Each structure stands twice: as structure tokens, then as C-alpha cells.
Amino acid sequence: MTDTPVTCPLPQDTALPAPPPARRVERVQVRDGAVSTGERAVPEEVPVALTFNGTTHAVMMASPTDISDFALGFALTEGIVASAAEILSREVIVVEEGIEARMWIAEEKMKHLSARRRALAGPTGCGLCGVESLAEAVKPAALVTADTAFSPATLLDAMAALGPLQSLNHETRAVHAAAYFEPGRGILALAEDVGRHNALDKLVGKAAEAGFDTARGILLLTSRVSIEMVQKAAVLGVGVIAAVSAPTSLAIRTAEAAGITLCAIVRADGFEIFTHPGRIALPSPERQNHVA
Known part of the structure; x- marks a missing residue:
């Protein structure tokens, strides 16, 4: 599906063109004691209402791109539906x-969702959408059974391929990205957003639409890894997460329990593995340097 605005059947609504993902704004630059004026591209950020059967479930601040994928990914990662087929229509x-x-x-899915809504404190821009229950906030991620192994070089090549494809970030230097990579095929899907959770939800939606066998690939993230990112990765079904930034301790515990290999602080010269190192084909012990 595309993000082309669909004419709403309700007479009080008027469909408008989607806003651009970035805008140019005037600014004053101060560098090395010199002052200059000019423009800079900044990312757009808009409220996105996610509604089910006419009822708003959450309002997220997001980049106005890939909204249909975002909606599907959100519905999947929040456990509202188990597959794209369970969404009867989407616009x-x-x-x-x-x-x-x-x-x-x-309707039976909606009844379950309505019961869950009573645990919501209200919509938020990112994270767990105001869930009050602490047990719900730290619920275990789905168990991942993907058994594909990757060489360190493959993981580094995957992350190196991500940067050149981040068109919105090249323009603004202010958005996150999530991407799905398979050896021999490269990056098959990528999503960018002002919110890291949103970017991953968009990617989950894209992967579901495309029908990827995600057990064969790697999830690439430009952000830190929190528990929510691991939970969403588990829904995606990847066995390996590779992230530019570091994970939180709760993310590490969640990845360990979910059977996910969590690689982070990925740089051109290497990375660190925090859970389930068996999916990374490491050099033999005699070739490894011990790091205290």
C-alpha cells in the first residue's frame, strides 16, 4: 500500500496532500566566531492518529512518510493483530x-483491544503508549528461533550499506533509520523517522507487506537499543540486531530471554556482542585477542 491520501467517506473530512518529509528553514549560523545567514533542511514532524474501527488508539509524533506501513507495523508490534491479513481495511x-x-x-479483536485501552494512561510520542501496568511494560518478547549465522564481515558490510541509503537523514541529519538486510541481497527494506520506535514499526510493516523470511536476515538500527526495540525486533522475527549505539541493561536481558543475538556499538573496525554470540561466526579461539 502507498501513503497517497485516500478520500474520506465522511463528509466532514477533507483529504489534503501529505506534508513533505523535510522543510527548509532560515537560520543564523555561528561558526568559529563568524556569523552567517542561510537555510537548513529540518525534518517534518506531525501527529499521526492510529485508529481501529473508528476509535483512536494512540497518537504518535512521526515523520509523514510510509504511514500505511507504520500503521501495519504498529498493529503488529503492539499485538493488536497477529498478521496483516487480520486488518480488514487500512487507509x-x-x-x-x-x-x-x-x-x-x-469485532472480537476490537473487543480485546477495547479491554486493553482501559490500561492506557493516554497517547505519547514514543515508547509504550502510556501503558500503566508495569507487567505490561516489561512483558517478555516473543521467542525467536532463527538459526542463520553471519560472519563479522557480513555484519559490518550490512551496517556500512545503511548510511548511503538514508536519504532523509542526509538531508536533515536528524532522523533515525531501521533496515532489513540479507546476505547476497543487501538491504531489502529501510524506514526513516524522527522517532526510533516509529522507524522500526514502519520497517516491520514493510517486511510484513513484502512477506520477507526475516529469519534469514539482520535488523540494522541507527539508535540505541531499548527494551521496546528488542520487543519489536522479536515480532519482526530476526535473529540478529545490529545497532550503532549501545543497549540498555533491560534490552540485553530481554534479548537474552528472547533468543536474539544483540550486537551493538557497530563501527567500521568492529562491534560488541551482548547476547547469543552463536549466530556470529567468530574466529577460532587461537586467533582472537583477549580484551579485559
């Missing part, structure tokens, strides 16, 4: 106040 509507991603699901 994206651009209105004055922002963007609405409207989804319709089976």
Missing part, C-alpha cells in the same frame, strides 16, 4: 490537524 487520511491511519479489524 491514510491527511487532515488539517495531522494524519489519520484508519484500520478496521474483526
Whole structure:
């Protein structure tokens, strides 16, 4: 599906063009004591209402791109549906106040969602959408059984391939990216957003639409790895996460329990493995340098 605005059947709504992902703004630059004026590209950020059967479930601040994929990925990672097939219809509507991603699901699914809504404190821009229950916030991630192994060189090549494809970040230097990589095929899907959670939700939606066998690939992240990112990665079904920044301790515990190999602080000269190193084909012990 595309993010082309769909004419809303309700007479009070007027469909509008989607806002651009970035805008140029005037600014004053101060560098090395010199002052100059000019423009800079900055990312757009809009409220996106995710609705199910006419009821708003959450409002997220997001980049106005790949909204249909975002809606699907959000529904999957939040456990609202188990597959794309469980969403009966999906449409994206651009209105004055922002963007609405409207989804319709089976009535019994909606009843379950309505029961969950009673645990919501209110919509937030990222994270766990205001879930009050501490048990819900730290719920275990799905168990991942992917058994594909990767060489260190493959992981480094995957991360090196990510940067050149981040078109919105090249323009603004202010957004996150999540990408799906397979050896021999390269990066098959990529999503960018002002929010790291949103970028991953968009990627999950893209992968679900494409029907990728994600057990064969690697999830690439430009952000730090928190528990939510691991939980979403488990829904995606990848066995390996590779991230530019470091993980939190709770993310490490969650990845360990979920059977996910968590690689982080990925740089051109190497990376660190925090959980399940068996999926990374490391050099033999006699060739490894011990690091205290």
C-alpha cells in the first residue's frame, strides 16, 4: 500500500496532500566566531492518529512518510493483530490537524483491544503508549528461533550499506533509520523517522507487506537499543540486531530471554556482542585477542 491520501467517506473530512518529509528553514549560523545567514533542511514532524474501527488508539509524533506501513507495523508490534491479513481495511487520511491511519479489524479483536485501552494512561510520542501496568511494560518478547549465522564481515558490510541509503537523514541529519538486510541481497527494506520506535514499526510493516523470511536476515538500527526495540525486533522475527549505539541493561536481558543475538556499538573496525554470540561466526579461539 502507498501513503497517497485516500478520500474520506465522511463528509466532514477533507483529504489534503501529505506534508513533505523535510522543510527548509532560515537560520543564523555561528561558526568559529563568524556569523552567517542561510537555510537548513529540518525534518517534518506531525501527529499521526492510529485508529481501529473508528476509535483512536494512540497518537504518535512521526515523520509523514510510509504511514500505511507504520500503521501495519504498529498493529503488529503492539499485538493488536497477529498478521496483516487480520486488518480488514487500512487507509491514510491527511487532515488539517495531522494524519489519520484508519484500520478496521474483526469485532472480537476490537473487543480485546477495547479491554486493553482501559490500561492506557493516554497517547505519547514514543515508547509504550502510556501503558500503566508495569507487567505490561516489561512483558517478555516473543521467542525467536532463527538459526542463520553471519560472519563479522557480513555484519559490518550490512551496517556500512545503511548510511548511503538514508536519504532523509542526509538531508536533515536528524532522523533515525531501521533496515532489513540479507546476505547476497543487501538491504531489502529501510524506514526513516524522527522517532526510533516509529522507524522500526514502519520497517516491520514493510517486511510484513513484502512477506520477507526475516529469519534469514539482520535488523540494522541507527539508535540505541531499548527494551521496546528488542520487543519489536522479536515480532519482526530476526535473529540478529545490529545497532550503532549501545543497549540498555533491560534490552540485553530481554534479548537474552528472547533468543536474539544483540550486537551493538557497530563501527567500521568492529562491534560488541551482548547476547547469543552463536549466530556470529567468530574466529577460532587461537586467533582472537583477549580484551579485559
